[in-house]
Amino acid sequence: MLGRTLREVSAALKQGQITPTELCLKCLSLIKKTKFLNAYITVSEEVALKQAEESEKRYKKGYVPPYNATVVQKLLDQGALLMGKTNLDEFAMGSGSTDGIFGPVKNPWSYSKQYREKRKQKPHGENEETNWLITGGSSGGSAAAVSAFTCFAALGSDTGGSTRNPAAHCGVVGLKPSYGLVSRHGLIPLVNSMDVPGILTRCVDDAATVLGVLAGHDCKDSTTVQDPVKSFILPSLTDVSKLCIGIPKEYLVPELSSEVQSLWSKAAKLFESEGAKVIEVSLPHTSYSIVCYHVLCTSEVASNMARFDGLEYGHRCDINVSTEAMYAATRREGFNDVVRGRILSGNFFLLKENYENYFIKAQKVRRLIANDFVNVFNSGVDVLLTPTTLSEAVPYMEFIKEDNRTRSAQGDIFTQAVNMAGLPAVSVPMALSNQGLPIGLQFIGRAFCDQQLLTVAKWFEKQVQFPVIQLQEIMGDCSSVFENDLASVSLKQ
């Protein structure tokens, strides 16, 4: 290496064949050996090593994926423009989008006229800037991006509600397609039997449009079904009298905020008043659902995160003593507390002595939960109507008072059972709370009946006329562009 030309060694450094520190050490070692030549009067060993360290940082680039996920490729093939990659909780673990390495995501509604006007009425001593609200999570960045008009659609992931939760908090539509409808190729797996790519848009029609592009069998993901893909063009429903809406009584939990509860009631009455049949149904195993999810999720995560060892991609630490020491240190540096906690919990549940009592037990409970839904749909219910979240978005400072697991259990409570049963579900914004913040409700459909689900959601959306977020204060001139353009666009049906 030391005999190479400057250009050659530079190439070797770029390709990672040798690191700046290694090269520096080689030079220093040779300097020591050739001391008898008396060529150096001072050897600045420490300075050189420090500079090598800094040089290494410059060479360390982030991970660049060598391929596109199928869902991304499908959108690009249809001419979509990729605006960027959005922020999230690390490895999609969390329900606040607060635990990522790039920092927490702020809910655009924190800066909305609707919210700020309500806050002025209350005496408050806190600094406006520090009291911003969370987006929910884990796909909070995507929800915020769509909510703030920076893009027309965004992709998220949904393993326990990670698309629907931030959609509800950010006042946008969050769709979780049926498991097996959309390819997971390229989606970093958390729970292979529950993950799906999620779709976030500002209206239900747009979500259907994106779903139409993404749905369909992918030979690179053998868990996608081979059924021919139906159209996702949504009819404009005018008559809901043939619909049967189910209200699961076990979803009325004490922690549910009175505002969300009253909006849920109001929605049920709305369907009833328009002629639909609205009945109370039972999903008896609901209270065990979040526990079951917790066990299955951490167990699968423990397995899926094993691939991150620093060897072929991603962060790698500097320890070279042994493979195991390197893996352990790499993973300690590369994973945050949340991820590490879940991996350790998962490994606990997968221990030989615990496997039957925790993992297999949870799989059995999962069947009971999935069967609950099957029974309800078999009794004639078309769509279930539930809250998406326990309350509106909370301030970040309040959210971080509890740990991630507690917050996830609270955030996912209405959404994760759907993932365990593999059903389609969509969160639709309904109205603003007393504080001027969005509250969304969730519709759950039968497996592979995504079009029917979205048709009902579209009808509901039209009925409730959820207000547009007013961000004029922070957008300045930009907002005037919207008003002029919208007036002149006519939609051809």
Add this chain to the structure above:
Amino acid sequence: MWARAGRRVLRAPRGGCRGFASRAGSPETGRIAREVVEHLERLALVDFGGPEAVARLERAVAFADRLRAVDTDGVQPLESVLEDRCLYLRSDNVVEGNCAEELLQNSHRVVEEYFVAPPGNISLPKLDEQEPFSQS
């Protein structure tokens, strides 16, 4: 690859007996034995980083214990909601590949076309032999 490393670790000789005769993590006390903590760290190749993390695990286990209340007699475990369908198998033809250069670019340590790993037959030191890690 790491699974194989894990098994090697378990077979490596170490001092002291590792008694798991009783269920790991007894439900009554909720405390997780030190041997189990060490065992988990080796299996996961992720460290707890401190007593708070062990306490968090204990709470997670206590939470999971609620499942005992469910009667699952005669219920088959559900692995996939698509269990009634056949997984798709594509034909065994090579349609893509030849991207060694792209794949090698994401690694920090590469020599020619090899990913470079440190020596693999050295087991992790025990918890008390390790130097205390600083919280990152």
